[in-house]
Amino acid sequence: MGEKSDETASYEHALAEKASVAQVPPEHLKKRYNLLSVIALAFTTTNSWVAFASGVAVPLECGRGPGIIYGLIAAGVIMGVIGAGFAELASAFPSAGGQYHIVFMVFPSSTRRVAAFFVGWVTIIYIMAALASCNFFVASSVFDTVSLWVPSYKNEAWHTYLLHIALCIVAFFATSRFPAAIGRLGIGVFFLSLAGFIASIVTLLTRWGDGFAMIIGITSCLWAYSGVDGPTHLAEEVPKPSRNVPIAIFLTIGLGIITVVAWIITLLFVVKDVDKVIESAVPILEVYNQALGSKVATTIWSVYYMVMFYEIVLNLFIFGGRTVWSLSRDGGILFPRWFAHLEWGSSPVRATAVMLVLEIIIGVLYVASSAAYNSFINLTLFALNITTTLPQAVLLFRGRGILPERAFSLGKFGPVINLTATLFVILFSVTFCFPTEVPVTPSSMNYLVVVMAIALMFPAAFWWGGLKKTFTGPQDIIQTEYGFAS
Structure with a gap:
């Protein structure tokens, strides 16, 4: 092992000083996932061809056939660059805290605590939004399938909300009590996704509107590759995380590009009425309706998509629970000793319960205002890209010499990739705030900035309300060669 960087040495010294006044007793997650499990959980969370199906309407409207294909390719390149830079950081600083831990390690000592605190909370918020998006898709699909067979049934928002709560409760108990089983389930769903991808292609281009539509189309296509940070939250439960986490990130993005581009090309051959797909509440079900012309076949595919999306829900409960747990063990959450305690075979049950409570709360927004709910859901990719790229931007100013030895290094390409990723995120952070329809109406307005x-007011209130004094930053993860030790 080579010499440690000054940053790593000072970090270890700080850990030694804090050992006697740690906010919570040291408890550690079990090594319960192997490389295949992590790859499966990562892929089934992103699941590009499945996830993109739920949001195909906007890019299809912006660019029609060629637009959506070129948009997916461009978005794949963009997320590949962002993912490469983030994979290197995940290799250097593997931790269940993911971005939160990475930011603490690369920021200057004068600002690292506040930066890590806010990134930790923003990560929790974006996972909460992603979880709500996927779970409400499952709940909505259930009632849309019912409507397919019972046309007289009229779904109400509160029906979907109650089913959302029920699905969240089931997911909470499943992921808290049987986390290792969820890893094995993920492997099965991984192969089911690949099989479904082939089956979907078997059973189953024109113009850009203008330059603005092109940018909005590409921005919307980025959704196909969201979830790049997923493997990092399992870093403390997988052997050799410095090597295995980057592998999972790269395979997820690579397989995502291949499957989603191939699938969307096939979709364009079978769609008969594009406008009807765009206007549909669940666009993918309309696609299968047009392609197959059979309620039975459409129902089968509807159930398949529900299974795929509910697997994402289970994964996000795992990722979210571990993020909350990681932040709480460092004093970044109220009552840290209580939430950092592990139960049921070394599982962060209480921390995962926080995600359940947050989902019950955010579901009220779905019932109260669709515009506000949709804007909140847009936080998912917006916040993900910012949290994964912020530490890359810091490296441009502080120098890449602060990184310790790691299994995956970008080498001489590092500065270019970090700069490109930063510029991409700056551009698309702006375009994410644009409305997708012109002229803009109150219902189509993008309230993302608001x-x-x-959302940031809550962590700000926590910080200035007392957590500023208790939050230490990551305490018990010490870097070693190509991994970590407690």
Whole structure:
């Protein structure tokens, strides 16, 4: 092992000083996932061809056939660059805290605590939004399938909300009590996704509107590759995380590009009425309706998509629970000793319960205002890209010499990739705030900036309300060669 960087040495010294006044007793997660499990959980969380199906309407409207294909390819390149830079950081600093831990390690000592605190909370908020998006898709699909067979049934928002709560409760108990089983389930769903991808292609281009539509189309296509940070939250439960986490990130993005581009090309051959797909509440079900012309076949595919999306829900409960647990063990959450305690075979049960409570709360927004809810959901990719790229931007100013030895290094390409990723995120952070329809109406207005500002008020209140004094930053993860030790 080579010499440690000054940053790593000072970090270990700080850990020694804090050992006697740690906020919570040291408890550690079990090594319960192997490389295949992590790859499966990562892929089934992103699941590009399945996830993109739920949001195909906007890019299809912006660019029609060629637009959506070129948009997916461009978005794949963009997320590949962002993912490469983040994979290197995940290799250097593997931790269940993911971005939160990475930010603490690369920021200057004068700002690292506050930066890590806010990134930790923003990560929790974006996982909460992603979880709500996927779970409400499952709940909505259930009632849309019912409507397919019972046309007289009229779904109400509160029906979907109650089913959302029920599904969250089931997911909470499943992921808290049987986390290792969820890993094995993920492997099965991984192969089911690949099989479904082939089956979907078997059973189953024109113009850009203008330059603005092109940018909005590419921005919307980025959704196909969201979830790049997923493997990092399992870093403390997988052997050789410095090597295995980057592998999972790269395979997820690579397989995502291949499957989603191939699938969307096939979709364009079978769609008969594009406008009807765009206007549909669940666009993918309309696609299968047009392609197959059979309620039975459409129902079968509807159930398949529900299974795929509910697997994402289970994964996000795992990722979210571990993020909350990681932040709480460092004093970044109220009552840290209580939430950092592990139960049921070394599982962060209480921390995962926080995600359940947050989902019950955010579900009220779905019932109260669809515009506000949709803007909140848009936080998912917006916040993900910012949290995964912020530490890359810091490296440009502080120098890449602060990184310790790691299994995956970008080498001489590092500065270029970090700079490109930063510029991409700056551009698309702006375009994420644009409305997708012109002229803009109150219902089509993008309230992302307002929602983000309101969301940040909560961690700000926690910080200035007392957590500023208790939050230490990551305490018990010490870097070693190609991994970590407690």
